[in-house]
Amino acid sequence: MLDLDQLTQSLARNLKHWRGERGFTLDSLAARAGVSRGMIIQIEQARTNPSVGTTVKLADALGVSVTTLLDYERGPQVRVVPEGQAVRMWWTEAGSHTTLLVGTETPGPLELWSWRLMPGDGSASDAHPVGTVELLHVRTGELTLVVDGVTHAVPAGTSATFEANVAHAYRNEGTETVEMTMAVSIPPVG
Structure with missing residues (x-):
């Protein structure tokens, strides 16, 4: 880190x-x-x-x-991000956390995240700009995804996508740790 x-x-x-x-x-x-x-x-x-x-x-x-x-250094077109340079952005005392693995600006910002949510933990997000899309894949546990006030169960092995221009939240209401990978595509400013 x-x-x-x-x-x-x-x-x-x-x-x-x-x-x-x-x-x-x-x-x-x-x-x-x-x-x-x-x-x-x-x-x-x-x-x-x-x-x-x-x-x-x-x-x-x-x-x-x-x-x-x-980003602390602009690199060549191919950029390898070692594990030690991934950025932990959010964490709780219970052990939940998010890690920004890698991202790019072409053609618009695109980010790849690794998430861990311990039982009982959650994270809420404000609406992103119109055109922002999130894709996620749950590897373990069952994610409770709340998009614009509507709750969706996303169990292990399942993927989901949604337009993130509304308030949304990720929660673990189960007893098993939720581990997931998420990509966020943000439209370019223009």
Whole structure:
């Protein structure tokens, strides 16, 4: 896993870069992302390590993947991400966690995630930009997927896809650990 200080520095540099690339002022990015101007300043100055939700909101507003915001070195067309460089983005004391395995910007942001949800744990997400699609495959346990208030059971060996422009959540209401792989496709800003 990446060192937290290295991650904070990468996020600061990349947020500043992509904000400039998009021509967003601090105020315009704050309005687009629903994140305070002060928080963006703190992130760009590497004075804070924002929550996963804040990072996702900023990535969505910029039209880039979370991977791009956290990328500490731009590489060649083929990029191999060793296990130690995968980024753990969310975790609980019970042992649940998500790990961003790899992502790309072509033609729009595409991310590959590994998830573990311990019994009784869950994670909720705000709506993503229109056109965002999530695909997931449950390897163990039974995932309770809630999309726009509707609950769906996704047992081991089953896959699902949905348009993620509505609030959604992932829960483990069973007694067995849920392990799943998820891909997120985000439309390019344009």
